[in-house]
Structures are given as C-alpha cells and as structure tokens.
Amino acid sequence: MRTLIPSTAAALAAILLAACTAERVDAPASASAARIRADVQVLADDRMQGRMTGTPGFDHAARYVAVRMQRIGLEPAGDSGWLQRVPLQQSVAIVERAVVAVRNDGRSTRLQPGRDVLPAPGFEDAVALTDLPMVFAGHGVHAPELGVDDFTGLDLRGKAVLLLGGTPARLEPDLRAYYGATGTKLEALAARGAVAAVFLRTPADEAALPWSRLAEVLARPAMRLAEAPQTTVRAVLHVHADAVDTLLAGSGRTLAQLAAQADAGALPTFALPNRLDLATASRLQPVESANVVGRLPGSDARRAGQVAITAHLDHLGVGVGGDDRIFNGAVDNALGVAVMLEAARRMAAAPAPARDTLFVALTGEEQGLLGAQAFAQAATDGALVANLNLDMPLLLAPTRDAGVAGVERSELGGHVREAADAMDVALTPDPMAAQGTFVRSDQFAFVRRGVPALYLMGGTDPVRRNDDPAAAAAAFMRERYHRPEDDADSPIAWNDAARLAGLVARTAASVADAPRPPAWRAGDFFGGRFAPSRPLESPPLP
Known part of the structure; x- marks a missing residue:
C-alpha cells in the first residue's frame, strides 16, 4: 500500500473556510447539510489531484475519510486498520x-x-x-x-x-x-x-x-x-x-x-x-490502492449478515493540457462519499440496529467497479445481505423526491419505501433508467454476487416552479461529467443531500433490524441469474 500523505491542519482549515463562504444554489439550512458541503469541499479540492486510483491524491482522500469515520465513532474494518488493500495491475x-x-x-x-x-x-x-x-x-x-x-x-x-x-x-x-x-x-x-x-x-x-x-x-x-x-x-x-x-x-x-x-x-x-x-x-505496472472500511457494530450477535453502504472515492486524476487539468469529481463522487459519511454519523448517534452496518469508500470504480469487486469477493457467502450505493447523486436543484434504481427488484424496495414514507419523501423509480444505471455503478458488483442492492440518487420533482432538475442533470452530463468542470463550484442542493443521508440511514437501519435478510423478487432477471437460490416466494412487503 502507498504511504498515505498526511494532511495539515492549516490546509484543511483553508479548505473548510472556502466551504463556509462559497455561494451555492441551495445554502445549507442544517448542520447536516453543512457537514456534507464541508466534506465535498475537502475531497474535491485541487490538493487531492483528482483522486485517481493508485495515486497519492487518492491516498490523501482515503486518509481524510478514515479520520472522518473514526471521529464519527465507527470501528476500522479493513484488513489493515481502516484499509482493505486492493492490489491492481495497470x-x-x-x-x-x-x-x-x-x-x-x-x-x-x-x-x-x-x-x-x-x-x-x-x-x-x-x-x-x-x-x-x-x-x-x-x-x-x-x-x-x-x-x-x-x-x-x-x-x-x-x-x-x-x-x-x-x-x-x-x-x-x-x-x-x-x-x-x-x-x-x-x-x-x-x-x-x-x-x-x-x-x-x-x-x-x-x-x-x-x-x-x-x-x-x-x-x-x-x-x-x-x-x-x-x-x-x-x-x-x-x-x-x-x-x-x-x-x-x-x-x-x-x-x-x-x-x-x-x-x-x-x-x-x-x-x-x-x-x-x-x-x-x-x-x-503493479498498482496498490485500498477501500476505506468502517463498521457500526450491530446490537445482536445472533443476527447474521451485514448491510454495506458504499460510495466510490476515486475519480479521474489529472489530465493533459488546458488551464484546468484536475478532474476534481465533486458530484462524481465526492458528494456520494459525503452523503455516506453523514448517514454513518446519523446511525452512530442512534441506537444500533441488530446487524452490523459497513460503510465503504471504494476505489477503482472508474476503472470498472474494481474496489467493489474486491470487497464483495472478499466477503464469505451470505455475509453481505444488502447494498445501498451512492454514486454521483445529481442533487442539482431542490426536489420533493429521491430517485432509486433497483427498487422493484428485491425486498429492499419495501424498506426504502417505508423509510421514505416516514420522512414524507416521494420516491421516483430510477430517473435515469434509460441509461441502464442499475448495472453501471458499484452496486452491480454486489448484484453479481447475489446480493440485493439499491442505487440512491437525486429526484426530479422540483420545489421551485422555475427549476427543471431533469434539464439540470442533462446539462451536467453534457458539460461537467468526467470533465474538470465537475468541481466544488458545481451547483448542489445541500439540503437535499442531507435528506438523502437520512433516507440511506433509515433504510439501512430497517434492513439491519429485519428478522430475515431481503430477498430478490421472484422472476427478477438479475436475481435469477446471480442468486437463483434466493428468490422471494413470500408476499412482498407493503
């Protein structure tokens, strides 16, 4: 594993000061939203050099996430402290x-x-x-x-x-x-x-x-x-x-x-x-990277299985030519990692659910879901009961809803619906379904191991009359996606990000407390292909 670059207090203070003074489309109205914004500012700062897998910039970001997990109150759950080493070939x-x-x-x-x-x-x-x-x-x-x-x-x-x-x-x-x-x-x-x-x-x-x-x-x-x-x-x-x-x-x-x-x-x-x-x-050449893994212990050792909440930490590094060559990856996916950390903070502050919950900042997503593959493969059969994934949540304008891919495929859909109802949040099934999003991000590495999964993202129903979240998402994909323009100046609805963290935390706690692990719906293509012995035969959850 590379030696992680230590961050100085002065450097982080400067970044956090910028986070507190920058203008945004949706100024944080809560401490939760402010924490998410501060984490995005740090992870998408030029000092991280685009967080390319196997580079010092990624290692710097991994150290920051590990420190945040420790302060939240999680336990280290990698094979080397907070880190699960992921040897790669480049x-x-x-x-x-x-x-x-x-x-x-x-x-x-x-x-x-x-x-x-x-x-x-x-x-x-x-x-x-x-x-x-x-x-x-x-x-x-x-x-x-x-x-x-x-x-x-x-x-x-x-x-x-x-x-x-x-x-x-x-x-x-x-x-x-x-x-x-x-x-x-x-x-x-x-x-x-x-x-x-x-x-x-x-x-x-x-x-x-x-x-x-x-x-x-x-x-x-x-x-x-x-x-x-x-x-x-x-x-x-x-x-x-x-x-x-x-x-x-x-x-x-x-x-x-x-x-x-x-x-x-x-x-x-x-x-x-x-x-x-x-x-x-x-x-x-050989390359070393790592997933950052924290665990919130469950309250009942007899309740088998773990719930994994994931978000990829890596991005595209530094390009060639041009005045701005750093691919900061603010929305993709510093924002997803920040929402995951806030969900961890909320769960750590509440009574622990029965099963363990794992929080994983993944490496190698941009190279083909590699960190997720390594993590899922390292788990023994049946150890993981569900995955909730956060990748590039397009929270570009305040909305009344949240998007979820995979909601109809397994019993996880019932858990996320119950959580959303408790929060008075509408759910929109996969607003980017035309792009086949369910198979394009880290949750699919878990699906291929037979683990039911959801991909949680931003919604489409605007709070403000003149906003068009779908058009904003299309513009982001056209003008900022996988470009240096996806930086900390990207317009982000911070309060929606805080709400998404709450939805993730509630859903994960519901799954972790459930008497039995969630199962695939009978007849689902991916459940039948990758987990043929685990279809749902009982009536669906309400």
Missing part, C-alpha cells in the same frame, strides 16, 4: 506501436493507428496475431433466454470477431446496459475461444462519443484486479467509421447496410473472406 496502450492490416485478394491494407484504429489497453506487454480469420457477430450478445443470440452458427475459436456496440433495441434498458457492456461482450467472446474483438464504429457512435473523446478515454490507464483470472480476449480494437469498409471488403456488406439493419432489428452474422494481422503493445 495498463497503458502504446498506440503508435499498434499494427493492424487487412489481407484481401493477396493485398495487405494497413490501418493507421490513431486515425483509423485505436487499441484498448491490454494486459500483455505485447500481442502479435497473424492471419486471423474474421467473423461478424452482430452486437455480440448471447441472451437466448431473451430471444437474442448473435453466436448461433458461428465458430469463434481462434478468430477476430467484428461487432457493433450496443444491443438490440427491443431489450429493456437495464438488460441493454448489461449485455451492451464491453466487459459482458468480451467475457462471452472469450468463453467461445475468440482471440480478438474489433468494435466497428458507426456514424451514430461518432455523434454520441466523438473519436477524439474515445481516444482520450482509451489513453487513460486501464486497471484490473491483480489476481483476476484472464477471462477476456487478447486484443481489443476500435475502428473508425471511415475505415470499417476496409475490413468488410469482399463480404458484400458495407457499414451503412449493417447500421441500417441494426436499426431495423435484423442484424446478420457472417464469416468474412479477409484475414487480419494485428499487433498491440501496452505498458504494465
């Missing part, structure tokens, strides 16, 4: 060393790295694959239970698999997000013996995420758990829309035709006559 793609050539009718046409093709970071120093047969596998989705199987009739062993991003439009949003995730697709390809994945970019992809932005994303270090098994293909490439027809030459298909067929829901799969030569290179 990879950076060396784009200029990539070689991609298409063999067609005795000729070899090379694609230009950076312009025509971008390699994703890999976890081998160098990969060289020659004379690869190619197949086109539609969206690369294997979901026969939903009537979708792009691998039917295809032999992928030893081949480069060409595929489009996304999924068939007929799947509901959470399943589109799950099956459309790059990791899900690569696992499916690797399980069938494919050695390379080649993502074909369409004009629609370019409109959604320009090539230049994709290049920035792929230039960032990628990480995986150091002890993770190799369950992916050996090379992953992204091909610019202007170069795709070079790969398809001789197949009788063009990118325009495939894109139109995808829109119509009738995407074909086929073998190509061409062969592919490719080489990629990456710089690898």
